[in-house]
Amino acid sequence: MTDHVLVKDVPQYVEKEITLRGWVYNIRKSGKIWFLIFRDGTNWIQCVIVRNEVSEDVFEMKNTLTQESSIEIRGVVKSAPRQAFGYEILVKDIKIFQIAESYPIALKEHGIEFLLDNRHLWLRSHKPHAILTIRSEVEKACRDFFDERDFVLVDSPMFTPNAAEGTTTLFETDYFGRKAYLTQSGQLYSEAAIMAFHKTYCFGPCFRAEKSKTRRHLTEFWMIEPEMAFYDIFDTMDLAEEFVSYLVQRVLKKCQNQLTFLKRDFNRLEAIVPPFPRITYDEAVEILKKKGFNFTWGEDFGAPHETAISEDFDKPIMIWKWPAEAKAFYMKRDPEDERYVLGVDMIAPEGYGEIIGGSQREEDINKLLARLKKENLPEEVFNWFLDIRRYGSVPHAGFGLGLERTLQWICGVHHIRECIPWPRTMVRLNP
Ligand code: 4AD
Ligand code: MG
Numbered sequence: 001m002t003d004h005v006l007v008k009d010v011p012q013y014v015e016k017e018i019t020l021r022g023w024v025y026n027i028r029k030s031g032k033i034w035f036l037i038f039r040d041g042t043n044w045i046q047c048v049i050v051r052n053e054v055s056e057d058v059f060e061m062k063n064t065l066t067q068e069s070s071i072e073i074r075g076v077v078k079s080a081p082r083q084a085f086g087y088e089i090l091v092k093d094i095k096i097f098q099i100a101e102s103y104p105i106a107l108k109e110h111g112i113e114f115l116l117d118n119r120h121l122w123l124r125s126h127k128p129h130a131i132l133t134i135r136s137e138v139e140k141a142c143r144d145f146f147d148e149r150d151f152v153l154v155d156s157p158m159f160t161p162n163a164a165e166g167t168t169t170l171f172e173t174d175y176f177g178r179k180a181y182l183t184q185s186g187q188l189y190s191e192a193a194i195m196a197f198h199k200t201y202c203f204g205p206c207f208r209a210e211k212s213k214t215r216r217h218l219t220e221f222w223m224i225e226p227e228m229a230f231y232d233i234f235d236t237m238d239l240a241e242e243f244v245s246y247l248v249q250r251v252l253k254k255c256q257n258q259l260t261f262l263k264r265d266f267n268r269l270e271a272i273v274p275p276f277p278r279i280t281y282d283e284a285v286e287i288l289k290k291k292g293f294n295f296t297w298g299e300d301f302g303a304p305h306e307t308a309i310s311e312d313f314d315k316p317i318m319i320w321k322w323p324a325e326a327k328a329f330y331m332k333r334d335p336e337d338e339r340y341v342l343g344v345d346m347i348a349p350e351g352y353g354e355i356i357g358g359s360q361r362e363e364d365i366n367k368l369l370a371r372l373k374k375e376n377l378p379e380e381v382f383n384w385f386l387d388i389r390r391y392g393s394v395p396h397a398g399f400g401l402g403l404e405r406t407l408q409w410i411c412g413v414h415h416i417r418e419c420i421p422w423p424r425t426m427v428r429l430n431p
Helices: 007-013 056-063 112-117 126-147 187-197 233-254 256-261 266-270 281-290 303-310 365-374 380-390 403-411
Strands: 017-030 033-039 044-050 070-079 087-098 172-175 178-182 199-207 220-229 278-280 317-323 337-348 353-360 396-402
Touching: 007 017, 007 044, 007 070, 007 087, 017 087, 033 070, 044 056, 044 070, 056 087, 126 199, 126 220, 126 233, 126 256, 126 403, 187 199, 187 220, 187 380, 187 396, 220 233, 220 403, 233 256, 233 266, 233 317, 233 337, 233 353, 233 396, 233 403, 278 281, 281 303, 281 317, 303 317, 303 337, 303 353, 337 396, 337 403, 353 403, 365 380, 396 403
Parallel strands: 044 087, 278 317
Antiparallel strands: 017 033, 017 070, 033 044, 070 087, 172 178, 199 220, 220 396, 317 337, 337 353, 353 396
């Protein structure tokens, strides 16, 4: 069954006869000729059926073929500069795999909840296809970036006894009579792995029981987390900006058609090159105060704050040096002022919010123990993590980039749920 050509490769076969296999996207009829928009998952192409080029049976298929019927088409590739794709097929023969039942997703506007309920079918439409094609390229670029820079991929577990990012968003599960959580972040495991491999990354799903219904939160999302021995907070910010611009430039190079379909502003993405602006938390609070926000020092920023802070910048900004109480237990205290930790958040432009969270890590076991106690985290289950500080502790740092948040920004998509094939939110578990 592999003797067919993919639509994306059609330009290589001008004036040649080829076979295509795929699905009917749309049919338009006009007398002695009819048009079939065909898709095979690699692209869409117009096929032309002319009465005296095909058998009577094939010509009459205009009345039997339905949207999403699966078919095989034999025809000759013609250059067609006026078509979106630049080519069309002059059809010689059509074979039918299956005549599809009445397809629920018609070629008109549908409500978002209806489309999400039918995500298994909606994937076939242009917009999900464009976004998920970009997702695939970004995932590849994530790996390429770290693979090219001497990082070793060390995967972290999905079941864990440890709360890495606070106890309010844990998914708890029964693990043969013991308590386990779905991982919120692979970081703690990466901290152990760099002592074996120097620089590592992990890339996989993370789970957080987010009880807020926002356009930026999923309960299951993907994070890529590099971790580096002998890096400080500044090295980490350098790496983070280099990484994010690498991702954006890769998409600009490889996914022009998809970005064009999504009507993304290329100029805005082309501007995403290092250096990115860096401001401290205190400077960010100053910006908020100047803009009239009534903000209490020590709190974390919410979405409206992030938007207000970042709206004067064309590039992602990095906010660093945070009040300790606003951040996770593992962040290193600022040696110059113990009220602060050496953490960093990267905020995307255009109101897309935080795409990266990272920090230099606390390498002092006593400071870590104090923080665990303060956060009410059980020391026994963190004992293995403390070993990293017992046996050759070194300065180290790392960050995590949220894949879907990053895609949301790069694609210019309003809601994060469109940036993952099968979105999971507080209100959505199906399909
Ligand atoms: O800022 P966070 O919580 O940082 C960590 O988990 C660190 N342990 C990472 C590290 O240093 N290795 O999460 C990192 C990023 C956020 O900036 C955001 O992009 C994404 O993960 N993220 C979410 N994306 C979608 N839905 C959610 N509920 C998310 N929570 C975090
Ligand atoms: Mg964060």
